[in-house]
Amino acid sequence: MRRERPPSESPVTSRPQKKMWRNSVPSSSVCYDSLAHWPEIVDERQRCKFCAKYAYTFVKCLKCNMHLCLAKGKNCFKTYNSNA
Numbered sequence: 001m002r003r004e005r006p007p008s009e010s011p012v013t014s015r016p017q018k019k020m021w022r023n024s025v026p027s028s029s030v031c032y033d034s035l036a037h038w039p040e041i042v043d044e045r046q047r048c049k050f051c052a053k054y055a056y057t058f059v060k061c062l063k064c065n066m067h068l069c070l071a072k073g074k075n076c077f078k079t080y081n082s083n084a
């Protein structure tokens with residue numbers, strides 16, 4: 001059985017643009033954005049990139065790819081990601 005591919009497959013041009021940012025969006029978009037910042041416990045302990053001088057942490061933000069404190073009373077993860 002022969003398979004013939006079409007000679008020129010036209011690229012899909014109708015895909016949505018994901019990098020559009022608007023100023024006047026409902027507040028739910030903030031939740032949508034923050035969903036991508038997930039903490040992960042990694043094997044290697046590194047300095048927190050937010051308060052780098054003080055703390056070592058196993059917690060890493062998957063989106064930022066940065067180590068950030070995430071502990072009781074000290075949440076650089078939240079602080080950093082809400083400022084970014």
Ligand SMILES: [Zn+2]
Pocket residue numbers: 037038061062063064065081
């Ligand atoms: Zn992040």
Ligand SMILES: [Zn+2]
Pocket residue numbers: 048049050051052055068069076
């Ligand atoms: Zn920190």
